[in-house]
Amino acid sequence: MDLVTVDPGDEVVTAVELYRFYRAAGEETLALRGVSLRVCGGEMVAVAGPSGSGKSTLLACLAGLDEPDGGMVRVHGEALSHRPETVRARLRADHIGVLFQQDNLVEHLTVAQNVRLVRRLVAPARRVPVPALLSRLGLAAVADSYPSSLSGGETARAGLAVALANDPAVVLADEPTGELDPASEHAVLELLRAWCRRGAAVLVASHSPAVRARADRVIELVDGRVL
């Protein structure tokens, strides 16, 4: 499989001066305070920082799942922020794979059906062949299994298969290894690293020292700012 349409070194994720305010129960939180970053194809970047420092908010803004109140996000050369939700959804389907710590899978679908569900949203040229993807992630034997019967490591890799089903140039993973044993964490990080070698830009928000150790560089957030 060699589909990612990015040359290593191309800038694929750009954030300029991102601000994000939340207002809840009369409390105002400034979750991002002028965050700027650039990530190139072939780079694996850890987003680290204490709890509440803004890691998830940053990834949600980079995925177009949340809208920054100020600043802008560009992905694969296209503006993602301040666009209608339908446009953001299309850009996400075309370029971005999102992986969360949990809830990446639809419970009543098998692993292969979960991957096919995402593939349907994707332009034909960007559809990664399902058997090849599952075997690359070590999931061929559980392709027809339901999520409830998978081990923790298999569940994480199946979530990754869903995130990679559109051959994304950008992978955004929010604590993808948070609940995994060290061997499964290592496997997931190796797979992310392999995707990176194919030209994708990979950002992983995590508290894990293993993620830091495996990354090309670390973006450290403190109180909504890059340290």
Ligand SMILES: Nc1ncnc2c1ncn2[C@@H]1O[C@H](COP(=O)(O)OP(=O)(O)OP(=O)(O)O)[C@@H](O)[C@H]1O
């Ligand atoms: N939807 C929301 N409404 C109100 N406040 C929010 C919302 N989402 C995040 N926040 C606040 O924004 C700040 C940053 O939260 P965020 O989840 O981005 O941090 P984080 O670094 O990912 O934390 P953790 O490591 O615990 O996941 C926190 O103070 C949080 O309480």
